[in-house]
Amino acid sequence: MQIEAGVSLKSYNTFGLPAVAGRLVRITADADVRRLLELPGLGGAPKFVLGGGSNVILTRDMPELVLKVEVKGMRVASETADAFIVEAGGGESWHDLVAWTLDHGLPGLENMALIPGTVGAAPVQNIGAYGLELQDRFDSLDAVDLVTGRSVRLDASQCKFGYRDSIFKQALAGKSLITRVRFRLPRHWQPVLGYLDLERKMAETGNHAPDARTLFDWVCAIRRAKLPDPAVIGNVGSFFKNPLVTAEQCRDIIARDPHVVHYPMDGGGFKLAAGWLIDACGWKGKTVGHAGVYEKQALVLVNRGGAIGSEVQTLARAIQESVYGRFGIRLEIEPVVV
The missing domain is CATH 3.90.78.10 (UDP-N-acetylenolpyruvoylglucosamine reductase, C-terminal domain)
Known part of the structure; x- marks a missing residue:
């Protein structure tokens, strides 16, 4: 755990908006949260969880204690008869995870390639693109209660996913920090193609049965043609x-x-x-x-x-x-x- 004072958040939000965190805490493990909660003067302070800053509009400086999620790691956690369970740290880049799964022969997330942000923020928003949502591939997640420091594991029903919504934007807003997320990737993969832009790609290429890598490449090309790179335009x-x-x-x-x-x-x-x-x-x-x-x-x-x-x-x-x-x-x- 690392605590810093007077930190500019301009480079920590993809819109590039100016704001200053009075104190910023880098969280690399569940234990960091528990240690923080035991510190006099900080444990009970208001807190704001920050992932990749790709889903936040900052309109002011932040008197809250800003918790920067930097939990790392990607692995195949387990296997079942019909799926591979892939686990990633909340601080990992979402797109890096999508690429990692394909590099390891584990398709299923390719429709959501190039979505900005971190793995830990993805369930909060129930991110989705091109006919697929996170909840379609979700298995479970680990989170830490920001009051008690207790670690909990939540399944899909407990996360209460909706369209760009979850319990983390409702009852648990500001009350928990997601440290790890697990995804259920099917052994018997089928492409998700029922979206206009993908149908156009099939018509253009004549490929009506793309494999996962092709679908990944198509999605990346479509997004790059339509959407600005946050590193260039906030x-x-x-x-x-x-x-x-x-x-x-x-x-x-x-x-x-x-x-x-x-x-x-x-x-x-x-x-x-x-x-x-x-x-x-x-x-x-x-x-x-x-x-x-x-x-x-x-x-x-x-x-x-x-x-x-x-x-x-x-x-x-x-x-x-x-x-x-x-x-x-x-x-x-x-x-x-x-």
Whole structure:
């Protein structure tokens, strides 16, 4: 465990927003949390868990004790008759884990390649892309209670996964720190291909039965073509959730805008493409202060250089009001605004 004072968080959030942590604690093991909780003056202090900073909008300095998760390690933890159980430390890069599984002949996560952030943050958001969500491959995780220091193991039902949601954004928000996550990767792998961009790739290449490495390469190419690299242009990836609507709502929107991009969901509802809604309202490429909407993908807000958190908030609210005014749909922000 390492404790630092007056740490700039600009390089610890992918939007590149300025903020300072009064104290930052680097967590490399469960025991670090327990030791921290025993320290006078720090154990009972308010805490904020920070992974890769790819899902947070910082609007202020942080008086809270910032816990930087840096638990490392990737391994095959066990095997069953139908799956391999892969375990990774919460501080590992998510994309590095996806690449590692393929390098070891363990497909199943390839649709979620290049999603920024850490392994420990992935269950919090129930990340997903191109027809696959984390919950589809999830086995269990280890977390430490930030009040008692007790380590717990949670399965999928206990995590209460929803669309870009979990118990860690609800009842356990700010109350636990995820140290390790385990994934169930199928022995008998089948590609997940039911997404428009992947269907286009199949049509372009003539390959309608891609293997896992090909699918990984396709997803990486699609994301790089659409999304800015956070190391070059500050962003947090998708800024808004794709709204879920009833079949009746979807029919009503299609009647007014026949080209709206929509996907059928289990249960009869539909998911609308938030990027299409934002683009239809004319926001692509627009700027407010030093925050803007990415020219290639309206779902992504970017740092034009020198942006502060309040500018991002102002832009996001303007987009929400615009989309609501035209479509009657209230967009929900994906990242955590602090």
